[in-house]
Amino acid sequence: xxxxxxxxxxxxxxxxxxxxxxxxxxxxxxxxxxxxxxxxxxxxxxxxxxxxxxxxxxxxxxxxxxxxxxxxxxxxxxxxxxxxxxxxxxxxxxxxxxxxxxxxxxxxxxxxxxxxxxxxxxxxxxxxxxxxxxxxxxxx
Numbered sequence: 725x726x727x728x729x730x731x732x733x734x735x736x737x738x739x740x741x742x743x744x745x746x747x748x749x750x751x752x753x754x755x756x757x758x759x760x761x762x763x764x765x766x767x768x769x770x771x772x773x774x775x776x777x778x779x780x781x782x783x784x785x786x787x788x789x790x791x792x793x794x795x796x797x798x799x800x801x802x803x804x805x806x807x808x809x810x811x812x813x814x815x816x817x818x819x820x821x822x823x824x825x826x827x828x829x830x831x832x833x834x835x836x837x838x839x840x841x842x843x844x845x846x847x848x849x850x851x852x853x854x855x856x857x858x859x860x861x862x863x864x
Contacts, residue, residue, distance in 0.1 A: 727782035728864075729809035729828045732774070732840050732848070739847030740766040753777040753842065757786065767846075774842025775811065775826050784864045792816070792824035799864040806832070806861035812839050814857040825853070829861060 738749045746766040753773040755761035757780055764770075772794065776786040787794040795813050802810055806829045814837075816823040827841025836852040844851040 726784075726809035726864075728775075728778045728784055729840060731781045732778045732828050732842075735774070735778075735842070735848040736840075736850070737848065738842075750842075754790075756780065757788065759790070769843060771826050771841050771843040774848065775828070778828070779864065791822065792826035793822060793859070795826045795862055796860055799862040802861045802863045807863070811862040811864065812837060813859045813862065814839075814853055815859055816857075819859075824859065825857075 739747065740750060741747045750766040750770055751761040751764060753770055754764045757773060757776040772787065772790050772792050775795065776788065779786045785798060787798050792813060795811050798811065808829060810829040812827055812829045814825040815821065816825050827839035830838040830840055830850055832838065832855065835855055837855055837858060838850055838852050840850045842848050
């Protein structure tokens with residue numbers, strides 16, 4: 725298991741606060757990777773901020789961007805043989821859209837990929853996604 729996913733696992737349960745307040749634990753994902761946390765709400769899409777934060781804490785390279793698909797340019801593709809902790813990039817809304825989701829690979833089966841990520845139902849957790857949404861697995 726790589727260090728980034730270990731760090732990510734330590735964050736399970738961190739979630740957005742409903743209403744006007746923001747969870748400072750979510751905002752730290754932005755500030756500690758170099759963004760002005762005061763400009764973000766915990767409702768801002770934060771999956772890439774979370775992966776950047778975990779990778780930075782682990783001493784790995786980061787995309788430095790808040791878009792999930794920015795991770796498609798990081799590391800190397802390991803599309804056919806992902807390992808625990810590799811980066812998973814999914815498309816969202818439409819495969820041609822700029823939108824996506826990113827997290828850490830946990831496991832897969834015939835139809836599902838389990839991902840540890842931030843902003844998964846507004847919290848850090850492990851969640852299953854359809855394999856049909858996969859863009860790539862990346863290894864840093």
